[in-house]
Amino acid sequence: MTLSNDYQDIPGTYVFDAKHSRLGYHLNMFCMSLRHAENRDAFKANEISYLEQFTMSQEQRDAVLGRQWNDMLRLGGNIYYTSKLAATDGLTFQDLAAIMTGSSREQYRKMMVNGGRPIDGNRSKSEWTRER
Amino acid sequence: MVTAASRNGRVSAKIVGGVATSHVPAIGAAIDQGKTTDDYWAPLFKGFEKSQKWVKDLNPDVAIVVYNDHATAFSLELIPTFALGCAEEFPIADEGWGARPVPPVCGHPDLAWHIAQSLILDEFDLTIANRLEVDHGLTVPLSLLFGQPARWPCPVIPLCVNVVQYPPPTGNRCYNLGKAIQRAVESFDEDLRVVVFGTGGMSHQLQAERAGLINSEFDNRFLDDLVNRPDKARAIPHLEYLREAGSEGIELVMWLVMRGALSKKVREIHRHYHVPASNTAVGHLILENDLP
Ligand SMILES: [Fe+2]
Numbered sequence: 037m038t039l040s041n042d043y044q045d046i047p048g049t050y051v052f053d054a055k056h057s058r059l060g061y062h063l064n065m066f067c068m069s070l071r072h073a074e075n076r077d078a079f080k081a082n083e084i085s086y087l088e089q090f091t092m093s094q095e096q097r098d099a100v101l102g103r104q105w106n107d108m109l110r111l112g113g114n115i116y117y118t119s120k121l122a123a124t125d126g127l128t129f130q131d132l133a134a135i136m137t138g139s140s141r142e143q144y145r146k147m148m149v150n151g152g153r154p155i156d157g158n159r160s161k162s163e164w165t166r167e168r
Numbered sequence: 169m170v171t172a173a174s175r176n177g178r179v180s181a182k183i184v185g186g187v188a189t190s191h192v193p194a195i196g197a198a199i200d201q202g203k204t205t206d207d208y209w210a211p212l213f214k215g216f217e218k219s220q221k222w223v224k225d226l227n228p229d230v231a232i233v234v235y236n237d238h239a240t241a242f243s244l245e246l247i248p249t250f251a252l253g254c255a256e257e258f259p260i261a262d263e264g265w266g267a268r269p270v271p272p273v274c275g276h277p278d279l280a281w282h283i284a285q286s287l288i289l290d291e292f293d294l295t296i297a298n299r300l301e302v303d304h305g306l307t308v309p310l311s312l313l314f315g316q317p318a319r320w321p322c323p324v325i326p327l328c329v330n331v332v333q334y335p336p337p338t339g340n341r342c343y344n345l346g347k348a349i350q351r352a353v354e355s356f357d358e359d360l361r362v363v364v365f366g367t368g369g370m371s372h373q374l375q376a377e378r379a380g381l382i383n384s385e386f387d388n389r390f391l392d393d394l395v396n397r398p399d400k401a402r403a404i405p406h407l408e409y410l411r412e413a414g415s416e417g418i419e420l421v422m423w424l425v426m427r428g429a430l431s432k433k434v435r436e437i438h439r440h441y442h443v444p445a446s447n448t449a450v451g452h453l454i455l456e457n458d459l460p
């Protein structure tokens with residue numbers, strides 16, 4: 037049986053499917069470790085050596101160290117995991133969303149207060165390539 | 169044990185109401201930090217005043233709270249599609265920002281174990297959780313309905329649904345699980361009045377370049393269909409949730425568990441819809457069985 041993956045046509049979105057989950061396993065488990073305060077402290081004290089405990093790819097390590105949030109997602113990260121790294125940095129979900137969408141905190145907040153990102157024009161990758 | 173409350177010579181537990189609500193972490197933070205009357209938050213919390221009164225008057229004996237764990241108690245090591253909390257107590261989790269300052273959640277092991285056994289024999293092969301830290305997915309709905317008491321007014325049975333690892337269970341499966349929960353509750357020989365919460369949603373996307381997506385048209389249609397046309401709501405495919413309600417909007421399948429646990433016809437006691445709470449469209453319903 038072939039499972040449908042029509043969802044790959046949704047723009048600006050990484051669906052956390054099997055492929056993604058396998059790719060990001062260690063990256064996400066690193067993020068998971070930051071749920072505990074003592075691990076957050078250890079990570080903040082020396083990020084590079086803390087990361088050595090996890091068998092992540094160099095690309096994943098670089099994304100973490102450089103706080104390249106969209107790269108982390110592309111490399112198998114899941115938002116509920118990467119948000120624990122954000123929390124370690126003192127960022128909220130909304131701060132993180134602003135960064136991932138390339139907006140300032142104020143611009144993003146304003147967009148949300150005005151009703152959020154509209155669905156029209158944001159359903160299919162074809163709609164994004166046309167505009168950009 | 170036969171009490172005055174018995175009918176037809178048999179005492180049993182019953183489901184007396186359903187609650188649907190979003191469970192945005194920022195709502196919990198606003199409550200904990202005393203910001204509920206700020207301009208930003210006031211309209212959201214206003215919509216829960218009637219609900220707080222409703223639940224206080226109803227005074228349920230137990231709440232079954234259908235929610236999802238957000239990489240808190242479960243990581244990628246173990247991903248149960250459905251897990252039922254059967255413990256005496258569920259500690260409040262530190263999700264990375266420190267634990268919320270809310271009372272620990274007391275369970276109802278007698279009813280929870282009864283439901284677990286009944287569901288498994290009813291062919292819903294769920295996971296039994298004897299140790300479960302609960303996150304904002306469960307505590308924010310409690311705060312919205314019960315306010316800030318020193319102790320939660322009733323025991324809680326957490327029912328955890330995987331919606332993080334794709335694919336979550338289908339809406340139809342969730343609805344049928346709700347039906348099985350209703351059968352399980354009604355076969356418990358104690359006069360308990362049970363409320364079922366379905367939590368999460370509504371439209372929202374937290375991740376990547378499309379973050380901030382809100383689709384009020386989808387949300388309002390979902391509210392209407394969930395109440396009046398549950399057969400239509402339970403047929404919504406995953407692709408539609410992901411595309412139309414955002415990648416995290418797929419949490420709405422959990423509302424279908426609550427809806428399944430109620431009768432086919434329900435009375436809508438209250439509805440509230442507000443955009444935004446942080447990144448999310450907040451939806452809320454209070455439903456009661458419309459008995460003939
Ligand atoms: Fe959630």
